[in-house]
Amino acid sequence: MANEVYVMSEGALRWVQASGSGENPYSAWKTGSAPPSGVLAYVQSFSYTSGAALTTIKDRGVPMHHKRTSLNEIQVTFQTLWTGAKPNLSAYNASVPMMNLEFEQDATLPVQSANYVQFHGVAIESLQFSEAENGNTMQYTCRALGMNGPTASGYIA
Amino acid sequence: MTTLPPTLSYNVETTLNVAFATAMAAFTRPAWLPAPSIVFDWTQIMASLPALAVAHLPVGTQDIWQGRHVGGGVKGERQTGIMEVSVFVTSDGNPAWRAQAGALRGMVTHWKTSVTALEISDFLTTPQTPTGTGYRVNIGAMADGATTADNANPAVQRARLLIDYSWTFRAS
Numbered sequence: 001m002a003n004e005v006y007v008m009s010e011g012a013l014r015w016v017q018a019s020g021s022g023e024n025p026y027s028a029w030k031t032g033s034a035p036p037s038g039v040l041a042y043v044q045s046f047s048y049t050s051g052a053a054l055t056t057i058k059d060r061g062v063p064m065h066h067k068r069t070s071l072n073e074i075q076v077t078f079q080t081l082w083t084g085a086k087p088n089l090s091a092y093n094a095s096v097p098m099m100n101l102e103f104e105q106d107a108t109l110p111v112q113s114a115n116y117v118q119f120h121g122v123a124i125e126s127l128q129f130s131e132a133e134n135g136n137t138m139q140y141t142c143r144a145l146g147m148n149g150p151t152a153s154g155y156i157a
Numbered sequence: 158m159t160t161l162p163p164t165l166s167y168n169v170e171t172t173l174n175v176a177f178a179t180a181m182a183a184f185t186r187p188a189w190l191p192a193p194s195i196v197f198d199w200t201q202i203m204a205s206l207p208a209l210a211v212a213h214l215p216v217g218t219q220d221i222w223q224g225r226h227v228g229g230g231v232k233g234e235r236q237t238g239i240m241e242v243s244v245f246v247t248s249d250g251n252p253a254w255r256a257q258a259g260a261l262r263g264m265v266t267h268w269k270t271s272v273t274a275l276e277i278s279d280f281l282t283t284p285q286t287p288t289g290t291g292y293r294v295n296i297g298a299m300a301d302g303a304t305t306a307d308n309a310n311p312a313v314q315r316a317r318l319l320i321d322y323s324w325t326f327r328a329s
């Protein structure tokens with residue numbers, strides 16, 4: 001079994017309008033019927049940070065075990081060159097416009113399989129625009145309710 | 158079948174060459190400055206002076222976008238090149254050679270400064286009547302070298318101007 005390293009040129013970041021319906025939008029990939037979607041182009045950087053709040057329980061001053069006291073929101077940031085196009089989101093069954101993001105790392109070798117990370121209920125927290133000599137940039141700072149992955153199957157082709 | 162991509166370097170270089178030659182011919186020149194011959198083949202440099210000789214120096218590609226996605230389901234990379242414009246004048250019996258070289262450098266600088274980008278024309282499909290591809294080449298910074306005599310003929314004076322340009326090469 002090969003364990004080859006994924007590189008940026010195998011990546012893709014796709015978005016789809018998310019639906020906020022249901023009790024647990026953080027744990028599921030939910031969309032409406034025929035939602036708008038697309039692939040983000042000219043992505044220059046992408047990162048995410050999952051997180052949970054842990055409390056270490058001590059027994060007479062000695063760390064004994066951890067308790068996960070809460071799941072934190074997922075921070076997702078990416079930067080694209082600005083072409084005038086961006087995800088056109090509307091609030092669908094939610095008070096805040098949200099999208100689901102899917103990050104794919106393609107497989108360029110048959111011995112390796114693609115893997116995916118899905119982000120559920122992603123709201124755009126801020127857009128930061130900057131002019132630059134080699135292309136103006138748009139920095140997206142997003143907050144997801146939950147995530148799934150890395151996993152072997154994707155939703156968006 | 159795979160069609161030739163319209164943003165290949167031949168189209169970019171030819172687009173720049175045609176725009177450059179057109180712009181140089183449009184200048185109103187003083188009486189002491191004959192119309193420069195504009196050549197794109199080094200063997201013709203000495204054909205007639207003053208001359209402007211254009212050569213393209215490919216720099217390379219930059220794989221800087223995730224998945225090489227550049228929109229429309231197309232993969233691409235940033236490609237950069239240098240357009241070298243050499244000003245050639247002769248100082249043999251020509252008291253105005255330094256002014257001629259300076260004026261020609263100014264013409265090139267004027268063109269480079271006034272044109273920030275050009276639409277890439279497709280010279281491969283219809284060379285005589287090229288059509289626009291809808292994509293562009295960005296014209297960047299320029300280095301203006303001093304006039305020097307580096308030719309085998311000491312009367313031939315040369316100045317080099319190096320103009321950066323970049324575009325998105327699209328594999329479609």
